[in-house]
Amino acid sequence: MNRTNFIRNHLYSDAGVFIRELLQRSAVNDQGGATMDAFKALFVDKIDKEAVISTRAIGLHDLPDGDLLIKVNYSSVNYKDALACKSDGNIVKSYPFIPGIDLAGTVVTSGTERFQAGDEVIVTGYGLGVSHYGGFSEYACVPSEWALKLPNHLSQKEAMLVGTAGFTAALSTLEIQENGVKPEDGPILVTGATGGVGSMAVSMLAKLGYEVVASTGKADMTEELLRLGAARVIARGELHSERTRALDKQRWAGAIDCVGGATLASLLPALQYGGVVAASGLTGGIELDTSVFPFILRGVRLIGIDSVMIPMARRENVWQRMADSFKPSLEESLYEEITLEQVKDYVPIILSGQSRGRVLVRL
Template identity: 65%
Template sequence: MILIKAFKALVVEQSGNDVTSGIREMTIEDLPSGELLIQVVYSSVNYKDALACIANGNVVKTYPFIPGIDLAGIVKSSTDGRFHEGDEVLITGYELGVSHYGGFSEYARVSSQWAVKLPEGLSMKEAMIFGTAGFTAALSVQELQDGGVNADQGPILVTGATGGVGSMAVAMLAKLGYEVVASTGKAEQKEHLMKLGAARVISRDELVPEKVRALDKQLWAGAVDCVGGKSLSYILSSTRYGGTVAISGLTGGAELATTVFPFILRGIRLIGIDSVMASMEKRVRIWNRLTSELKPAMLNSMYTEIALEQIPGVVQSILKGQAQGRTLVKISSCKGT
């Protein structure tokens, strides 16, 4: 029997048209149903988490709510025979932090169908430095490789390169030997991106010409696009024959103006990256790759660590476009983390 009197969580509440967030004391009885009760050791802050903390963010439907689309922790109780007390697990995506109480809490009760046992060679801390952003970046890299885009075929463009997904993609691709061209609107981050492995850094303005041609000069063997919008139109028109473009973001807009020519004359692939409902088979495969070949040497310098109480301040930075890299949240202490 688990005896937990009370614990802390970041709770988002609504009053009229106002949405506020703050640390609240919770009990196990406050948590939704699920086969696993997990002591959360680490989480991370993503753009979707920031949207969950504001009015009109279009993430949270019912209040009060605990955000946090990522968590890594220790199983305290399980009604699923595949998991046992003491197992270290991680969860990203599914309903976590969207329609089911998430990882910004010292304890979480979740569906066992969402949990991945922490692979050997990866700590809970490292899993959350990656988090949804790293998982999304790895899915993108996997799609480029599955599409036959090899390191000797030319440069790979990464847009939104200082963000969570972008910075992870830069580091992963560089480790695999690709020539990475990083695009950003933050010129002052050029040195940081070069340290991550970028061979060249360009301004995002270079990807939004006044007029986008149906087919432009062939520049990129492939691309990891975290931005979308008008720049994606240009990327498609300037991707080399047989290239792959993996799209995972829409900060540049949700609309896409293009023609069929890049697809039928150059045979390029435009692949949507969905990290939320990816199959468990794919998840396990990707997380295993993140223990070794996709694990950047600089992983432990690619994050800022904060406490649960500091999340609201980070949310504001993310919404203002001031965030860089990954923000790790230390939720609770546990020996060996």
């Protein structure tokens, strides 16, 4: 059902108050100059089997159903967003589409008692930017069940500097902690350490007192990683031997793997007894060529990290940690701030693996 029919069907229901207020305010300029019946959004369309990215003006009637209308102030560009802008990225199923799996903004109107107008909120995961119009839009309409209130000690800008990447890093770090790996047990390896998840994980682990070894293919980022808290930085090639052994020298108490593929396969045999790997990446490939020996002879645990469908109670807990004990370094050298129109220029950079840190979208 499109939003016009939604308005008609709910005009005299409890949600009608929400809808009528929304309609009354839709022609009023906000501080940013946009109006709710004429605002900017970035669309991906498919023309002759090619993805075409453009920024265009839309109105509320173009947004999908949802009981929470949000004025979006910040979003960010993630690897999944870059895939959504690719014709064969296998993220978007119907076109035209607004990507953006992260958003932070202010509630304009709410159809639920959980939120009031003026509340600052974060939305990540669920169907946002995948099956439901995402955060690359000056306004977003989403189910209220997807949103959480911005934690204390975290601004909207900081929330999007962290974003899904930081949330994934925090979930990974929490798994290392909750599975009993302590700072005194030995070094923690972080692969893909200059990416969004990797750089956040390096900072979080170091803040918690772990000895962090950062693996990267970008030698010129060594100083940045050391500033984030890495004790050592190693080249990506150091993880790969000429042949993968079933068991190798025990080097790592744990690992946060943001790469997958051959990198994940090479680090598993080098984990200490009882070591834990939190895996969230696939930029190095989706195949995993390994054996059962690390698992049955050393008690290694391989834990998959999903940031999309995490229950709200745990989601809120992790975001609160990111505002406090897990809060990573947010140095300006570790992110770029861009406009909505610039997103398309960053898509090929991210897809080619050349991105560094986070890309913040200011709406």
